[in-house]
Amino acid sequence: MKLYYAPGACSLADHIALIESGLPYETEHVDLRSRITAGGADFRLINPKGYVPALEMDDGEILTENIAILSYIAAESGWLSPPDGPIHWRVLEMTAYISTEIHKHFKLLFDPSADPEQQAKTRKLLTQTFNRLAGDMGDTTCLFGEHPMIADCYLFVMLMWARGKAGVHLPARLNTYFDHLCKRPSVRQALEDEGLDMS
Ligand SMILES: N[C@@H](CCC(=O)N[C@@H](CS)C(=O)NCC(=O)O)C(=O)O
Structure with a gap:
């Protein structure tokens, strides 16, 4: 498998999942401005x-x-989401929630030409969404127990953006969760491979 990625973009979620999976993979950097890959191909x-x-x-x-x-x-991998059963569907539900109710809103926050008032509203909306998500979480270190699933890999990137340049306020529960994920070797390796410094 080969993952086409840009450093710190949402593709970081897939990068972390690939490392967690233990499956063989390679990565290729994409310059999102020129749409040219590290190998010189036209990404389009x-x-x-x-x-x-x-x-x-x-x-x-x-x-x-x-x-x-x-x-x-x-x-x-067979283990970044159970192959079937109720947790399989909960993991998919959460992954879809992150994509459609969280990820899509960051686009506006990263757009330098966006209306600041609209951005403030979006930050508020995202904080509400994160508060709801935190309220639904149990006591486990990951969303569905002690081992990360694909939804954790995705949520990690959303929280990294929220805490970083998007400036979205997060509840304490999600900051604790984020700090725990930061310590995982898979997360550290993916960040290092993408040239990102989280120290
Ligand atoms: N619907 C896509 C959205 C992917 C997406 O938003 N990718 C961003 C990085 S986080 C990107 O490559 N943006 C550059 C562009 O759209 O030109 C998905 O969920 O995979």
């Missing part, structure tokens, strides 16, 4: 949507969209 020919992540599967086919890529990695 790989993913016509032009955005990361894109995953080249072992049969050479390209898979896009975080929900699909994370689900694929989970299915291949």
Whole structure:
């Protein structure tokens, strides 16, 4: 498998999941401004949507969209989401929630030309969403127990953005959760591989 990524983008979730999976993989950096990959290819020919992540599967086919890529990695690993049963569906539910109710809102916060009032409203909305999510969490270190699932990999990136340049206030429960995930070797390795410094 090969993951096309940009440092610190949402593709970091797939990168962490790949490391957690223990499956063989490689990565290729994509310059999102020029849409040229580190190998000199035109990324739009790989993913016509032009955005990361894109995953080249072992049969050479390209898979896009975080929900699909994370689900694929989970299915291949057999343990980043249970293959079936109630937790499988809860993990998918949470992954979809993160994609549609959290991830999409950051676009406005990262747009320098966006209306500051609209951005303030979006920050407030995201804080409400994060508060609700924190309120639903149990006492475990990860969302569904002590071992991370694909939804944890995705949520980690959303929290990293919230705490960083997006400036979204997070409840204490999510800061504790984030600090715990930061210590995982998979997270440390993915951050290091992408040239990101979290110290
Ligand atoms: N719907 C896509 C969105 C992916 C996405 O927003 N990618 C961003 C990075 S976080 C990107 O590559 N943006 C560059 C662009 O759209 O030009 C998914 O969930 O995978």
